[in-house]
Amino acid sequence: MDEKTGIRPHTCLLQDRASVSLTGVREVVSFDENQVVMDTDLGLMTLKGKELHVSRLTVERGEVDVEGTIDSLAYSSNEAYRKAGQSVFARLFK
Secondary structure (H helix, E strand, C coil): CCCCCCCCCCEEEEECCCEEEEECEEEEEEECCCEEEEEECCEEEEEEEEEEEEEEEECCCCEEEEEEEEEEEEEECCHHHHHHCCCHHHHHCC
């Protein structure tokens, strides 16, 4: 983890569109057999495919392995997601 920014190294290793290994994951937001959404240090990551399942999740180290047929991988901003997790008082008194 970078001591100055608090950001862990983020890697994404996709193998044969059948498995992906990720680091730098803060949490798995949601998952089902067609989509896995994760909050990473660099934004929300959405994996789409078929027969997806999380085969390994190590929250303390920020590591996730997903297996299945991977059709797409996309990043988006995670600011709206993070603000939704703030308390009402934190949002009122910014």
